[in-house]
Amino acid sequence: xxxxxxxxxxxxxxxxxxxxxxxxxxxxxxxxxxxxxxxxxxxxxxxxxxxxxxxxxxxxxxxxxxxxxxxxxxxxxxxxxxxxxxxxxxxxxxxxxxxxxxxxxxxxxxxxxxxxxxxxxxxxxxxxxxxxxxxxxxxxxxxxxxxxxxxxxxxxxxxxxxxxxxxxxxxxxxxxxxxxxxxxxxxxxxxxxxxxxxxxxxxxxxxxxxxxxxxxxxxxxxxxxxxxxxxxxxxxxxxxxxxxxxxxxxxxxxxxxxxxxxxxxxxxxxxxxxxxxxxxxxxxxxxxxxxxxxxxxxxxxxxxxxxxxxxxxxxxxxxxxxxxxxxxxxxxxxxxxxxxxxxxxxxxxxxxxxxxxxxxxxxxxxxxxxxxxxxxxxxxxxxxxxxxxxxxxxxxxxxxxxxxxxxxxxxxxxxxxxxxx
Amino acid sequence: xxxxxxxxxxxxxxxxxxxxxxxxxxxxxxxxxxxxxxxxxxxxxxxxxxxxxxxxxxxxxxxxxxxxxxxxxxxxxxxxxxxxxxxxxxxxxxxxxxxxxxxxxxxxxxxxxxxxxxxxxxxxxxxxxxxxxxxxxxxxxxxxxxxxxxxxxxxxxxxxxxxx
Numbered sequence: 406x407x408x409x410x411x412x413x414x415x416x417x418x419x420x421x422x423x424x425x426x427x428x429x430x431x432x433x434x435x436x437x438x439x440x441x442x443x444x445x446x447x448x449x450x451x452x453x454x455x456x457x458x459x460x461x462x463x464x465x466x467x468x469x470x471x472x473x474x475x476x477x478x479x480x481x482x483x484x485x486x487x488x489x490x491x492x493x494x495x496x497x498x499x500x501x502x503x504x505x506x507x508x509x510x511x512x513x514x515x516x517x518x519x520x521x522x523x524x525x526x527x528x529x530x531x532x533x534x535x536x537x538x539x540x541x542x543x544x545x546x547x548x549x550x551x552x553x554x555x556x557x558x559x560x561x562x563x564x565x566x567x568x569x570x571x572x573x574x575x576x577x578x579x580x581x582x583x584x585x586x587x588x589x590x591x592x593x594x595x596x597x598x599x600x601x602x603x604x605x606x607x608x609x610x611x612x613x614x615x616x617x618x619x620x621x622x623x624x625x626x627x628x629x630x631x632x633x634x635x636x637x638x639x640x641x642x643x644x645x646x647x648x649x650x651x652x653x654x655x656x657x658x659x660x661x662x663x664x665x666x667x668x669x670x671x672x673x674x675x676x677x678x679x680x681x682x683x684x685x686x687x688x689x690x691x692x693x694x695x696x697x698x699x700x701x702x703x704x705x706x707x708x709x710x711x712x713x714x715x716x717x718x719x720x721x722x723x724x725x726x727x728x729x730x731x732x733x734x735x736x737x738x739x740x741x742x743x744x745x746x747x748x749x750x751x752x753x754x755x756x757x758x759x760x761x762x763x764x765x766x767x768x769x770x771x772x773x774x775x776x777x778x779x780x781x782x783x784x785x786x787x788x789x790x791x792x793x794x795x796x797x798x799x800x801x802x803x804x805x806x807x808x809x810x811x812x813x814x815x816x817x818x819x820x821x822x823x824x825x826x
Numbered sequence: 827x828x829x830x831x832x833x834x835x836x837x838x839x840x841x842x843x844x845x846x847x848x849x850x851x852x853x854x855x856x857x858x859x860x861x862x863x864x865x866x867x868x869x870x871x872x873x874x875x876x877x878x879x880x881x882x883x884x885x886x887x888x889x890x891x892x893x894x895x896x897x898x899x900x901x902x903x904x905x906x907x908x909x910x911x912x913x914x915x916x917x918x919x920x921x922x923x924x925x926x927x928x929x930x931x932x933x934x935x936x937x938x939x940x941x942x943x944x945x946x947x948x949x950x951x952x953x954x955x956x957x958x959x960x961x962x963x964x965x966x967x968x969x970x971x972x973x974x975x976x977x978x979x980x981x982x983x984x985x986x987x988x989x990x
Contacts, residue, residue: 547923
């Protein structure tokens, strides 16, 4: 019996020839990540052990991205804990304001996370890096603390669910639409404890940005990790960024799958996830007259340059609807600069959108666009739980950047065709 | 350890934003987090509960973010343990790592109501609803994870077992 890509990476990192679903293993981690919300708790636990040093200062990544630039005194204190720790242990990859981006946009862009690696992050969307063909999963602060001590973590080897995407996506349908559609099919616990392996001929039409969006939202189906088999598209993205060696793994032909789900992408319209769960998906055409107060384009799901190109294509020469706030948040300084150089920022500002420094900000109801009671937002983010973007009586709809940009112009949930008539 | 407490029941897919809204995550002080436990689901929750009470959830309890602040806020609010139909995986591992006892039992969770008296034996996994008289057994906890619990959480385990 062969192994899946997930099993192979877990086996290599736990020093075993083979691992099987259900097995508990202790594995070496290549990268351990924390942010301004989760790392302070991990640092407190780390200091409590009184060990003298971190296991490897090059493999611990600290990214203050959630409430930064610091939104209040309490957040400033949290960020300071990261900064002081980074100074004390000479952490190589600590990102100060001016360098910092949204962690899951930043790390792949900087070549810090690579194919074949085992990555843990005290952030649930750490599963994003599976787009590179890495095993990458979200953990808690205590897991991060333990990994900072000895570079290891415990795992239960997950069963794998295989998703096979066939056909060719329609215009304006991207990775975000495919993953929203998939979550709509299987539900928010449809992949609970499982690896989600994304495969099939349709994926050659999905660029790295789209693949990051898909792997990013594996957690919204309960998945332990989302993973792609690396190909030419991966290679092209990685080779110009990597500063370390990397390995491409693929699943064996006789690997065992808990389930195989086939999805014809040609049938999929741009998708919307309605309040208050990511599984409440509908084709955009089914939603009439959902009047919006705010549109957010950005986040670890859709904060990459490709996302802003799509949005700018639609917003060029248009105006944001009266009484609607459109907030554009580039995922990193590099993305921001590229958007500036390509003229995208000018398009957004002339349309009446506001452009923010990179931050997770409103996605988790942190800052930079909090909703009042009764307000509705459409966001390219990943969660639409009750109160996620602010007031418990506000509502969040999720979409890809094309629908978000079109909706910012019309003031209600709209397909791009309605703007580009 | 035997926990006996009054049941507070919640539904399916209780997410970590419901357990502890992100607007309070600019603190990692357990007692501060405990003040806001379940606030958006029930603003008076922490006022109503007594120390040792038991929380019950439906399927996929604790889904969403990786914030360990969620099990921390539950534990420091005074809840002794959580029983659910199923747990989301990061919440599951966080609870073991930081020492909030949790029990996976579809029937015990489904058949209990708010106000029932529940008895949970953490060693045998036996759950008894003292109000209805029904008994259940939770999904067994793997040996490694029992070791984590007896060590008092992951960090104590790591420090004790240098070679982990």
